[in-house]
Structure formats: C-alpha cells, structure tokens
Amino acid sequence: MRFALNFAWLSLVAGATATSYDGYQVRRVKTGTQLASVKQKLSTISHETWDRVHGHWDVLISRDQIGAFNALGLNARTLHEDLGHSITKEAHVKGSWKRQSNHTGGDDPWFDSYHPYDDHVEWWQELQKSFPQNSNWTSSGTSYEGRDLFGVHLWGASGPGKPAVLYHGTVHAREWIAAPVIEYIAKQLIDGYKAGDNVTQAFLNKYDFYIFPFVNPDGFIYTQTNDRLWRKNRQPPPAKARNQTCIGRDINRNWETNWDATPRGASPNECSQTYRGEKPRDAPENAGLDDFARKLRDSQGIKLFIDWHSYSQLILSPFGHKETLYAPELGKWTKAAALVSEAIRDGSSNATTFTFGPSGAVLYPTTGSAPDHLYTIGRAEFSYTIELPDFGDFGFVLPPERIRPAVEEQWIGQQVLFSLLDEEFFDETGPAIFTI
Template sequence: MKPLTLASLLAPLITGVAALPKQEEAVSYNGYKVYRINTLGGAAAIQDKLAALSSYEQWHQDVGHLDVLISPDEAVSFEGLGLDFRVMHQDLGTSISAESAASAKRWTKRQDNPLAWFETYHNYEDHIQYFRDLHDAFPSNSEMVSSGKSYQGRDIFGIHLWGAGGPGKPAVLYHGTVHAREWISAPVVEYITLQLINGYNAGNNQTRSFLDRYDYYIFPFVNPDGFLYTQTTDRLWRKNRQPPPAGSPNMTCLGRDINRNWEHGWDANPRGSSTNPCSQTYRGAKPGDAPENAGLDGYLRRIRDAQGIKLFVDWHSYGQYLLFPFGYAETLYAPEQGRWTKASSLISEAVRDSSDAGTTYTFGASGATLYATSGSAPDHAYAIGRAEWSFTIELRDTGRFGFVLPPDQIRPAAEEMWAGQKVLFSLLDETFFDGVGAAQLYDSVAVGVAAS
C-alpha cells in the first residue's frame, strides 16, 4: 500500500480549500441550559413529556439518564414538567466562551514544556502543524498519510508509525473527531501518539515492543469540515457538512453522521440511525455516500489486505465507555465477546488506578450497553475490515460538562487513557485469557506497565 506523500497531503492545506461556503453568523448559546434527566422512572414517559416543548436537543442518553439542551424560551416550561433533573450547564454560552478564551492563542512550540500542548484546545491549522512536528521527531519511522478528501476538499490527514524492521506489520488504526463537537478526542490520540514516539526514541522497552510488533495509523480528524465549523460557527455541530440528496424535503439540513454511514449494518436497525437529513444521526442515502467514509473505508480495506488489522478504535465523547461490536443489535454478540470483556475490565482498572479522579469506564457490547448504532465504524472494521479487536471509546466525562469539557481536563483524560491503551496493546497477542482470573491477568500486565 503506497500512502500519499507529505507534499501531496499538505498542498491543499497551504493553498486553501476550494469552493468553501460563505461564512455564516456564529450560533449563540447564551442563556441555553443543559439538563441531565433521571430516566429510571421510564424513558418513554419522559420523552412524552418533552414532546410538550416546542423544541429541545438531545445531547446524550445512557442507562438511567438523558441529557438535553434547552433554549432560554423553553427553560421555564421544561422545569415545570415535573422531571427529576440537575443542571449541567447553567449558561452554555458562558461555558463555551470560557473554553474558547483558553484556546484563542495560536500555538507556539515550547521545547521546555512539550506537554503544554495539552493545557488547552487548538485550532485546526495548529493541529496540522502539531502532526508535522510529530513526524519531524520520528522521521525515519513515520510518514504523513491521507485517506482521501472531506466533502469540502480537506485532506483526511494522519500519521503512520512503525518500529524495527520497517513498516508492514499488523495495524492499529485510530479514528478521531468523528463527531465534530467531541473536541477531547483529538488531543487524546495526539497524546498517545506523542508517548509512542517519545518512548521509542528514549529506548523504553515496552513502547519499543508496541511499535516493533504493530504499525500505527492515526487519523486525528476524520471530520475536518465539521470540526472547523464548530470552531467558527456552531460549537455543537456533529455531522459532516455535506448537503442532503437532491429532492430531499428540506435542502437546508446539512450533514451525514460519519458513524452511521458505514456499509456493515447500515440499515439493520431503524432505531440505530435516521433516514431524515435533519437528524443528528442521518445515515445518508446509501452506505459510503459521505466522501469521508468512502476514503476511510478504502484505506481500511487496503490495510486489511496488505497487512491485516489488529486493533481498530473509534474515539468519541462522552460517557466513559469501552464498547465493542455489535452496535446495530441489542442482543447480537461477537464470538470474541468474552476476550474483549476481560480485556476491557483490565483497561478500565488501569485507567482508574492511574487517575487522581478515580475515573471509571463502563464496558460491554455497544448495542446492549448503550444504544443501537447502525452503520457504525467498529462494526464495519470488525465484520468487513476483519479487525481482531474493535472498539468505540467514549472519553470523559459522565455528565458534569459533556461535550464542552474544560481545558484543564484534557491532560488528565489523555494520561489516564494512555495507561489504558498500554494495557490493551500488551494484551493484543496474549492467548492466556481462558482459565486465568482477572486479578492474575491484571498483575501480569501491570508488571510491564509499571516497568515503563
């Protein structure tokens, strides 16, 4: 597989992107509130009550909770519904302003404190430069790559890392910023990339073993158009920026959900995606009709055929979950369910033990643990890409801040997940799951992690 060269990757980023839409007025969330509703009394009854409002947006749902965004005009009506709730954001506009103020300055490389990058969020151009810097720090064992173009013509850029013996070993494939508003995913995968490079350069035995056994393909922004839109116009935008199919009833509803547009299971469950272009989970007119998905799928298949995929991870937020196939059916489980469950318990334990906050992750099959997701990347990577391990990782938090996670949580979120990924990398080729208790297994892996 011959990846694109660095020059071909960066040329469009330097010359600009063709045919971009006219800049829109920024969406204001001043006065908007985000509520967490306790749904243990019955989610259906709560949805019926919410239907009395003229509008609301569902942020997130899990077992026991529903998080919703309410406009200032609807706040009094919402609070009069008699629901059991607490306030996540008293004024979402204020929370977004605080987040943006910390991210306003352009990044300048600070050699004295390389971890300063993880103290704030950054604009898209600085993320591109950061990956150039990562490549420069590992020039003989890395290359900049691209899986193709976004709808607006931006490269889906990434970095390919390898160890001794050169490239071509089984692959670890990361997709970040699948949903545009989930800002925490990019710095977490950047932190993991930095630790792999720094550890290898420093001669760390464990990190060297990871890169000597696997090739890493890390794509921090598989939805660059959507991410840029969250920075310029609408902080809560989720989908890509593609117009709906010709003839759609509402041609003003833009975007496909990149995590509902994959071929496998695309239309397997009507609850797992939407056929409505105005929905946050719009699946598209057919599988892969989002150019981002078409390029990512082609790249995945080429890696599958050339070297095989050991691990696939789709990075998201929020909720703190480790999820694995299948997502489109609540009662369908992969044959690897037992192995993935045992591994997830060890990952969760490593995250908790490394975190000052005692962060915990819930784990299980995606459809059974959280909700149905048809046409999702982990299902496709497992069934079509033949990945031996396939995960969705939902990062911090569990509902205090949600999508607008304060910058001071970036580095702790990244550090704890690096601890979890080291355990996962250590387990990828282990065969002693059966007959070994979780405590024994954790002890054996923890020795290697501690030594690093």
C-alpha cells in the same frame, strides 16, 4: 512551532458569526424505567437532545423554554447553567507556544487548552518530522469540502508492514476531547521510542500505528466558527430531499455493515443528527476511510481499531444494532476492556470509571457504525468505540483544565491494551462471556 491565533476561531469566542448559546441550559433528566413517560413530557416543549447516558437523558433547553421545562416536574439537574459562558471559557487559547520538541513526557503545554484546526495540522506535521526514519504522512482521501483526511503512520524496528493499530478521531465534530487524546498517545509513543523505553519500543516494534485525528475536519472547523454543537459532516442533502436546508451526514452511521439493519439505529431523515445518508459510503469521508481500512486488511491485517468519541466513559465493542447479538470474540474483548478500565480507575488522578460491553446492550442501538464495520469487513481482531470523559457534568463542552487528566489516563489504558493483544493471553477455549 508557530501558533497564530486564528480569526475564525476567535469569532466563536466573541460570538461574531457563531450560533449563540448564551442563556441556554443543559439539563440531565433521570429516566430510569420511565423513558416513555419522560419522552412524552419532553415532546410538549421545544428542546434538543444533547445525549443519552446510563438511564439519563441530557437535553439542551433554550432561554425561552426554561420555565416550560421546569413546569414539567422532571427529576433533573443542571449540567450547564449558561452554555454560552461554558463555550467561551472552553475556547480560550493560551497565547504563547514553544516548539513541541522542547517538551517531552507530561510537560507539553499543548495539552492545557484547545486549539484551532490549522494549529492541529501544524502540530502533527512537526510531530511526524521529529520521527523521520519511523513515520510518514498518510491520507485516506478528502472531505466533502476538499480537506485532506490526513494521518500519521508510525512503526518500529525492521520497518513498516506489521499488523495495524488503527485510530479514528473527531468523527463527530463537537467531540473536541478526542483529538488531544490521540495526540497525547502518539507523542508518548514517539517520545518513549526515541528515549529507549523498552515497553514503548516493544509496541512500535510489533505493530504499525495509523492515526487519523480528524476524520471530520469540515465539521470540526464549523464547530470553531459557526456552531459549537455541530455533529455531522458538511455535505448537502440529496437533491430529492424535501428539506434542502439540512446539511450533513453522520459519519458514524454511514458505514456499510448493518447500515439498514433493524431495529433501526440511524435515521433516513436528512435533518436528523443521526442521518445515515442515501446509501452506505455516500459520505466521501466514509468512502476514503473504508477503502483505507480494506487495504490494511488485505496487506498487514488490523489488530486493533478504536473509534474515539465523547462523552459518557464507555468502552464499547460490537455489535451496536441489536441488544442481544454477541460476537464470538466478545469474551476476549470484554476481558481486555475490563483490565483497561481497572488500570484507568486505579492509575488516574480522578479515579475515572469506564463501563464496558457490547454497544447495543450498554448504550443504545446504532446501525452503520465504524466498530461493527471494521470488525466484520475490516476483520479487526479487536474493535472498540471509546467514549471519553466526562460522565455528564460537562458533556461535549469539557473545560480545558480537564484535558490533561483525560489524555493521561487514556495513555495508561492504551499501554495495558497493547500488552493484551497477544493471542496467548486469552483462553479461546473458555466461555464467550467472562465474569470479571
């Protein structure tokens, strides 16, 4: 495989055209039961929300606001002392690559650093070509800027057409770790199948895998050339919008299911990071993904859907829009997630712990989200969001040396999950919520 260092990518490293975060800090504020008080204090200074995680509020503080933040007296610790330095370290690309066909198992150096978008596309093209009798290149449409929403379809013995396992990755552009995780899982499936591994062959013989690693390619490229922390797609605001400078829709708030539910888990403000759009599916990325999912529903059926995100180490199931609304399938979703979490904790080098449960109860309200839609409209039997590492020491800017542990532990978890998809594993006559 030929890997050329992309000049647009290098501009991010050099800061030539990119938003500079030099001297910015990311602080983790403990909220506990004092969320309202913390929000009130933070409202007195200029800051950006980085994320909300397990009783904490992670915030981005500019150089000129650090003193004002310190004066608030909040219970906080520093995650990034200099975010600009962390981004430069993260974006370092190792210079020489061999064809991936020379690497099997865990020795592929691809998983030791991050990569430009064009190299990801080439990597996937070569992976698909290495498995020509049991795969094809597929697409769910095009992005706002006209990029192919490409995917790879994998199958085993007796050809395609079995129940589907559907993966979506890089929904939020800044969540770089999602793509390597999906890539590692796909490579393990193919390498294991070709090597005659009975377990891997059983997975591919029973399910078709549809893997879409970049459902927000425009946003991902923008994080590599302009703003490392960009989240949304790159679609302009509606013509009637007051502020015509605010770009992008949140692809994970633009799905039809519960799009306008209350309490609201998305924003009607085009400048918000969670802007839901004017109506469901008005992001071209969502329209294409939704059409693809409905076709799978009506043909093969969807056994498992996973929307891969970062960060905070969570395995989340529907529903997201209400804290106390539970689906009838919650029992088996929770039992499966608990066993996946246990396998990752016991089998990973970092003993990583994943918390699990309904999204609205475990995280915070979200409306118009993919797992809810793929469950209600796509009729996926299992539907999850997996929030990848870490818990918050690095957040979105996960160092390259943390890629390999993250991808390896997800393969451990996915093998357990695939083995649990059979109906006979679950006692459907039991209670809706299991105690694990």
